Amino acid sequence: MITLYRPGTGWLHRLPAGPKAFGILVVVLAISLLPTSWWTAVIALSVTVLGYLASGIGLRELSRQVLLIRWIITITLAGQLLFLDIESALSNTSRMVAAILFAALLVLSTRVADLLDAFERGLRPLGRLGIDPARIALMLAVAINTVPVLARLALSVREAQRARGTRSSLFTFVVPFLVVSLKHADELGDALTARGVR
Known part of the structure; x- marks a missing residue:
């Protein structure tokens, strides 16, 4: 599994x-x-900026994360604008981005092993219902890591295309992105199978 953890000494890194x-x-x-309004977009983005500043991770990492998910933001906002007014589209997109x-922010400040342990401890009471907390904890940890990993893969596809001088278009981006995403999913599945997860 690709880890996105960034070592640090801030209070968020030290928090369990x-x-x-x-x-x-x-x-x-x-x-x-929050209700759908212009203020929702302002509040969501302000809280996000404050979260990155207060955690000690900083605006540089925040801008890097925004850059990584720029295609997700673009596609989400465009899809919202097809069916909703501008205020609702911006409000919904800002909530998703936040x-x-x-x-x-959670993944950047927490080791994957610590996340797995925390999820497993939190889900342990569900064991009485016949639910495997370890499996659910692993699924949650993988889900949390998936969006930043896909954003990183998208960035690497774009950089490879620029290096080759390929003309930018949605089709020339989507096909290689799907290939590397499916390759990552296969590798993740193989790694989980090797560890006995079925």
């Missing part, structure tokens, strides 16, 4: 994985429940 994941989940839920960036 369980409370950190719960706190970020609460923030994302609060942003998601959620992705906060998930990235």
